Amino acid sequence: MATTLDEATIAREANRRMRRSNNITGWAFAGPSVFIVLGLSFIPMIWAAYLSLTDSNLLSSGHFIGFANYAALAKDPMLRQAFTNTLLLAVMYLPVGLAAGLGVAILLNRKIRLIGFYRTCFLVPFVASAAAEGLLFGFIFDPDFGIVNAGLQAVGLPRQGFLQDPSEALAVLAIVYFWTQFGFNIVIYLAALQDIPEEVLEAASIDGAGRWAKFWHVTVPTVRPVTIFLLVWGLIDVFQFFDLVYTTTRGGPLNSTLTLVYYIWELAFNFFTAGYGAAVAYVLFFTSLIVTVAALAYGRRRRITL
Amino acid sequence: MTGEQVLRPVPGVDMALHRARIEEAERRMRRSGWRRHLPQRWHLVLLPLSIIMVLPFVWMVLTSFMTDTEINRIPPAIWPHHLNMGGYKLVLASSDFPYWFLNSLIVSGAAVLAQLILCSLAGYAFARIQFRGSTVMLILLLATALIPFQLTVIPTFVIFHDIGLINTLGALIVPQLTSALGIYLMYSFFQSFPRELEEAGRIDGCSRLQVFWKIVLPLARPALAALGIITFIYAWNDLFWPLIAITSSRTFTVQVGLTTFQGEHVTHWSQVMAGTVLTTVPVLLVFLIGQRRFVQAITGAIKG
Numbered sequence: 001m002a003t004t005l006d007e008a009t010i011a012r013e014a015n016r017r018m019r020r021s022n023n024i025t026g027w028a029f030a031g032p033s034v035f036i037v038l039g040l041s042f043i044p045m046i047w048a049a050y051l052s053l054t055d056s057n058l059l060s061s062g063h064f065i066g067f068a069n070y071a072a073l074a075k076d077p078m079l080r081q082a083f084t085n086t087l088l089l090a091v092m093y094l095p096v097g098l099a100a101g102l103g104v105a106i107l108l109n110r111k112i113r114l115i116g117f118y119r120t121c122f123l124v125p126f127v128a129s130a131a132a133e134g135l136l137f138g139f140i141f142d143p144d145f146g147i148v149n150a151g152l153q154a155v156g157l158p159r160q161g162f163l164q165d166p167s168e169a170l171a172v173l174a175i176v177y178f179w180t181q182f183g184f185n186i187v188i189y190l191a192a193l194q195d196i197p198e199e200v201l202e203a204a205s206i207d208g209a210g211r212w213a214k215f216w217h218v219t220v221p222t223v224r225p226v227t228i229f230l231l232v233w234g235l236i237d238v239f240q241f242f243d244l245v246y247t248t249t250r251g252g253p254l255n256s257t258l259t260l261v262y263y264i265w266e267l268a269f270n271f272f273t274a275g276y277g278a279a280v281a282y283v284l285f286f287t288s289l290i291v292t293v294a295a296l297a298y299g300r301r302r303r304i305t306l
Numbered sequence: 307m308t309g310e311q312v313l314r315p316v317p318g319v320d321m322a323l324h325r326a327r328i329e330e331a332e333r334r335m336r337r338s339g340w341r342r343h344l345p346q347r348w349h350l351v352l353l354p355l356s357i358i359m360v361l362p363f364v365w366m367v368l369t370s371f372m373t374d375t376e377i378n379r380i381p382p383a384i385w386p387h388h389l390n391m392g393g394y395k396l397v398l399a400s401s402d403f404p405y406w407f408l409n410s411l412i413v414s415g416a417a418v419l420a421q422l423i424l425c426s427l428a429g430y431a432f433a434r435i436q437f438r439g440s441t442v443m444l445i446l447l448l449a450t451a452l453i454p455f456q457l458t459v460i461p462t463f464v465i466f467h468d469i470g471l472i473n474t475l476g477a478l479i480v481p482q483l484t485s486a487l488g489i490y491l492m493y494s495f496f497q498s499f500p501r502e503l504e505e506a507g508r509i510d511g512c513s514r515l516q517v518f519w520k521i522v523l524p525l526a527r528p529a530l531a532a533l534g535i536i537t538f539i540y541a542w543n544d545l546f547w548p549l550i551a552i553t554s555s556r557t558f559t560v561q562v563g564l565t566t567f568q569g570e571h572v573t574h575w576s577q578v579m580a581g582t583v584l585t586t587v588p589v590l591l592v593f594l595i596g597q598r599r600f601v602q603a604i605t606g607a608i609k610g
Binding site: 038042138153154203 | 377453
């Protein structure tokens with residue numbers, strides 16, 4: 001048999017060897033990354049699901065208590081507060097953040113001088129660490145020594161409590177957050193705007209479209225996919241709001257800046273109620289998953305009807 | 307002089323478009339003489355806005371050179387009376403800041419090095435080599451982007467605690483050795499990369515690894531630079547995980563260390579601001595040097 005090697009067998013053998021060598025090199029190249037990324041996400045994810053059904057105190061695995069944690073979190077006023085605060089942050093930040101980002105991107109989307117300088121200025125707050133920025137704004141908005149209150153007083157306005165006032169703290173954080181994320185929105189919108197062919201806008205002008213008409217009927221629809229992306233991204237990001245809270249208010253005053261992730265961190269690593277913390281983390285996960293899927297589905301539908 | 311009578315219709319040319327272009331050119335030319343030297347009006351919006359964006363950082367630097375009396379005065383001083391290095395002395399001599407800085411450099415450096423190697427290997431494999439399970443693995447990898455770290459952090463802490471990594475720099479380095487985003491970045495780069503060069507190398511008898519090392523990687527330098535910059539910024543700025551994984555001061559990273567400057571009762575703002583300046587400078591340097599690549603990477607990752 002071995003002596004009657006016809007071409008088909010040779011080809012098949014070569015093919016088999018090639019596939020084998022591909023399997024080996026492929027896994028040798030990708031294996032370490034796959035092993036680390038999947039190992040550090042899916043295993044802890046399943047483990048967290050189990051933990052959420054126990055009364056673990058972080059360092060002992062605890063007892064299985066069924067869905068008691070989930071029953072408790074439905075009645076947890078702190079969790080409701082954290083949820084409301086996180087949503088409020090999204091409501092305060094997202095519409096303004098996206099609109100302002102698009103506005104500045106439109107201003108930058110032309111051949112003007114200094115464009116590199118502007119882009120750098122807008123991106124610097126996005127690149128610096130949220131921890132450093134939290135400390136910086138804790139100082140800027142300090143009720144006693146902060147420059148903002150000094151400014152208010154100089155023009156004859158009353159001094160404010162800012163981060164120490166329960167009715168103002170969350171809004172101040174939303175402003176700071178806007179400042180840190182603004183540049184990212186600009187850069188993403190700018191990239192999308194640069195993809196609009198000049199002919200389209202030119203054609204719109206010839207059809208008699210004014211500046212506003214062009215904005216509403218050409219620019220906004222064209223960047224809609226990017227808007228949806230930024231919306232999803234922004235929501236996921238707001239749902240993970242932690243660094244700024246930790247470095248400024250630590251959830252206070254009176255829990256007025258308690259966010260979901262800050263609450264999870266407190267539950268697991270301050271109060272050592274890890275099982276309950278894992279249950280809250282799962283609520284966070286499913287909420288952001290639903291929001292993401294809904295936004296993507298909405299985006300897809302809109303793009304088809306456009 | 308424009309007008310319909312001047313422009314004779316030319317067959318095959320869209321006259322409306324032609325006329326619009328001529329009008330546009332004339333409008334541009336009218337902006338001549340002294341008005342040409344005025345700044346365009348967009349700058350009236352953009353310049354103040356961009357200054358507002360960097361003003362807090364200017365204030366940070368100014369404050370770091372003030373004395374605590376200047377800072378605590380009401381109203382506060384705007385300009386430091388003289389360059390006071392007290393804040394920096396407190397940071398560098400009376401705190402563990404030098405350790406924190408070194409720790410952050412080690413962690414970020416290790417993360418960059420590891421991701422450059424592991425992400426490019428994996429991205430290349432997914433883009434070029436057809437191996438068993440490659441499609442499924444790629445989908446699973448991308449799906450991990452939907453899993454927030456807050457969900458996995460509690461078990462990750464327990465695992466790292468059990469294997470004795472907690473409170474070591476290893477605990478900070480291991481999760482950053484590779485990343486789904488990095489793999490995706492390299493994957494989409496290699497997909498748009500011409501195959502011919504590699505095939506030439508294969509014909510010359512090079513192994514896959516040799517082709518990768520000698521031909522592909524040198525040409526992938528732009529993508530590698532982008533990946534390195536993003537990884538460095540992310541690793542340097544991380545607060546959440548180091549805060550959980552590290553408990554002893556000398557193993558802190560800069561971000562965690564900084565937060566300990568906030569006093570329970572009295573905060574030395576010159577010290578805090580000096581600390582934030584020293585913490586922000588490395589990441590800003592990396593950003594300023596690699597800004598173009600950084601922007602390409604964040605916009606490319608979204609479009610691609």
